[in-house]
Structures are given as structure tokens and as C-alpha cells.
Amino acid sequence: MGLFGRKKAALPRREVIWGHCYEDDLLDAADAELGEGKLNAAVTVLVDSRDNAESRCLRLSTLGHRLVGSADEIAELAAQHRDPELMLLAGDAYIGEAWAIRGSGWASSVGEDRAKLFRATLEKARRPLFAAADMLPGDPTPWAQLLAVGMGLGQDRSEQDAVWAETVKRGPTLFPAHWTRLQVVAQKWYGSQEEMSQFAVETVNNAPQGDPVTAMIVVAYFETYIQAKVIAQEEYKNPDLRAVAEGMFEKNFQPIEAASNRWMKDERPHPRAFEAHNYFAAACGLAGEKDRAFMHLFGMRDRMSGRPWSTFADDPEEAYQDMVQRYWRPDLAQGF
Incomplete structure (x- = not known):
């Protein structure tokens, strides 16, 4: 709400660039x-x-x-x-x-x-x-x-x-190779929840400062959410899946924040930066962490990848636009 009970003015919709995260x-x-x-x-x-x-x-x-x-x-x-x-x-x-x-x-x-x-x-x-x-x-x-x-x-x-x-x-830090390896060691393929989590944590710990491969921790949490979503759909008639996602990312925000810091404190140009920003923006937005969500939304430059948005939203672009309304800072994003 704004002053005297007035609603905050809606921000203009962002012009999304799909499938061109580079x-x-x-x-x-x-x-x-x-x-x-x-x-x-x-x-x-x-x-x-x-x-x-x-x-x-x-x-x-x-x-x-x-x-x-x-x-x-x-x-x-x-x-x-x-x-x-x-x-x-x-x-x-x-x-x-x-x-x-x-x-x-x-x-x-x-x-x-x-x-x-x-x-x-x-x-x-x-x-x-x-x-x-x-x-x-x-x-x-x-x-x-x-x-x-x-x-x-x-x-x-x-x-x-x-x-x-x-x-x-x-x-050693090749982004797409780490993404594939995380899938291999996930429970849904040839590993387990524990192995996937350990791999993600080790990837963050071993990543050089400024390398977006730290996003693997977020990839792992979205894989965990996919499993949680399946369980919720089996146990409840009409589960609130958005609440499931928000609760999971709120609970696990600390390692996500640490991974974001390891990358962003010395961010360098990288071909996968937009892709990594997508993962972090979605995770931080679901966690309700407004400052960090804005930082990564801004870093996306409106370049959207299907994942992770499609894992928790039927309409990925609307999920992005909703986070823009919640977390965008026009005062910090002048000229963009």
C-alpha cells in the first residue's frame, strides 16, 4: 500500500526476450x-x-x-x-x-x-x-x-x-556440464537426493569467485521442489503449489544467498550469466527476499529461460511479470 492507503501504482509490463539468454x-x-x-x-x-x-x-x-x-x-x-x-x-x-x-x-x-x-x-x-x-x-x-x-x-x-x-x-567449472551432471546424480535419474545436494554444495564451494556455476545450488533446490510438488499432488486434492515453493525457498535461503554472494561479489562477463540470473531471481523472489530478487531480476535484462519459471508456474512469463511488480526498483534501474 502507498501513503494514506493508496495502492502502489502498477509498473509497466517488461518486454520479455524469450529463448535468447546470451x-x-x-x-x-x-x-x-x-x-x-x-x-x-x-x-x-x-x-x-x-x-x-x-x-x-x-x-x-x-x-x-x-x-x-x-x-x-x-x-x-x-x-x-x-x-x-x-x-x-x-x-x-x-x-x-x-x-x-x-x-x-x-x-x-x-x-x-x-x-x-x-x-x-x-x-x-x-x-x-x-x-x-x-x-x-x-x-x-x-x-x-x-x-x-x-x-x-x-x-x-x-x-x-x-x-x-x-x-x-x-x-573444471563448465556451466552446462555441471547442469547435466546434477541431473545425473539426482534421484529421478541415477542418484539420490543426498548425492544431488552434496554435488550442488561442493560445486558452490569449489567455484571461483565471480563464476555463475554457483547457480547449481538453485538448480538443485528446484529439482527438490519438483519432487515435493509430485508428493503434494498425490497427497492433497488441490494443493497450493506456490505456497509449497515459497515455503521451501524461504527455509533454504541462506545457502542460496551464499551462492549468490560468491558469484556477484566479483561478477565477471560470462555466457551463462543471464541463465544463472533467471535461477537466482526466481528463487529469491519465491523466498520473498526483495533486494536480492531485484538484483537478479535486473541482471536478467528481461532475457527469460524456460527453467526455472516453468517448474513452479503454468505461465512462466506471468510469474516473471508478477515478480517485477513485487520487487522491481525503478529508482535503481533508471535507463533500463
Whole structure:
């Protein structure tokens, strides 16, 4: 409420940028050319990022998405030219094709025929990714992709652990690799609640100051919330799921705050910064921590990722706009 009982004036709606949680002009140009069927720029920007694994992985995932449906063709070109970047693009495209076949539902909802085709398509990704790893032995990018392949194929944990070891040997703080590894050690895949929590805590403790990989603690809490939501839906007819989320993040805010501090006290430019801000903004907003929620909402620059918003809201954009109304500070955000 404002003075004399008047309601606080509503803030203008933010213009949300969906599915573009990065600022990379070269990637945008390569993505546009790839949309026209031109591969050269995609290969060039991947070559240019060989010394920056974070940018390389981000560029690969964006460009590989464009090639879903063309993986066989790209794999053939890669084999002809013995080109590691084409190998990576083929591997990522196969992964995308496999998950398009499987869908995003629980494993129990996937029919046997679809599951077989999913695994067969994922299996195709292994050859070009291992070839890329052989050609560029210091590159963590193919190993990060192989983490996702192993998770989908249900490889023995010892095999998945070995791929993880190869990945972090080359990229100790690689953001997307840590995200995938957290899924592997989660209860819903091949680990447990305890293992996932321990992994998240260790990731924060081992993260260099200024690295957004500390967001893994928030990723873990949202995975915990997903499990809590399922239990609440089984036990109650119409559970207040927003209250479940708010209660969980209020209770666990201290480690989230510590992880935010470890990153933000020496924040440096990073390809995954917007993605990390999404996680922290949602968590801090649910916890009712207005100052920190604003800090991370501002850091998002209105660039929204599907997760974590879709885990607790039927309409992710409305959830974001609601947090803007609650926590935005026009006095601190002048000019933006």
C-alpha cells in the first residue's frame, strides 16, 4: 500500500526476450545464416571459440538446435572433411533429434517403440562426438555432450562417472556440464537426493569467485521442489503449489544467498550469466527476499529461460511479470 492507503501504482509490463539468454553478435549472425542453410559461419564461430569452452558450448547448443532433422547429413559431411566442428554439430543435432522423439515427460509415459528409437538416435551421437574428442583432445565440449548422451542411454554409473571425470579435467567449472551432471546424480535419474545436494554444495564451494556455476545450488533446490510438488499432488486434492515453493525457498535461503554472494561479489562477463540470473531471481523472489530478487531480476535484462519459471508456474512469463511488480526498483534501474 502507498501513503494514506493508496495502492502502489502498477509498473509497466517488461518486454520479455524469450529463448535468447546470451549476448553474442557472432552467434546471432551464424544462427541467421544457418537458418538459410549456410554452414560456413556456424563452423567459423565454433572454431573461434576453441579457447573459450563456455562460449563454445553455448554456440554449439544454439546452432545444433537449428540442425535437428539434418544430423545424418551433417555427420556425413563431418566424416568427409574430418572436421571437429562438424562432428560436434552432428552430435548435438542427434541429441536434439533424440529428445524430440522422446518428449519431455516421465520415462513411464514413453512407449517402448519410441524409447527404442530415442536410444538408437542417441547412440548415433557417440561416434561424431568421440571423433571430435580425438581431434581436439583438450576440448571439454564433446565430453560435455557425451554426458547428456550417457544420461539418456542409461549407461552404467561407472561409465557416466568416467565421462564426467574427462569433462571436468578439461573444463573444471563448465556451466552446462555441471547442469547435466546434477541431473545425473539426482534421484529421478541415477542418484539420490543426498548425492544431488552434496554435488550442488561442493560445486558452490569449489567455484571461483565471480563464476555463475554457483547457480547449481538453485538448480538443485528446484529439482527438490519438483519432487515435493509430485508428493503434494498425490497427497492433497488441490494443493497450493506456490505456497509449497515459497515455503521451501524461504527455509533454504541462506545457502542460496551464499551462492549468490560468491558469484556477484566479483561478477565477471560470462555466457551463462543471464541463465544463472533467471535461477537466482526466481528463487529469491519465491523466498520473498526483495533486494536480492531485484538484483537478479535486473541482471536478467528481461532475457527469460524456460527453467526455472516453468517448474513452479503454468505461465512462466506471468510469474516473471508478477515478480517485477513485487520487487522491481525503478529508482535503481533508471535507463533500463
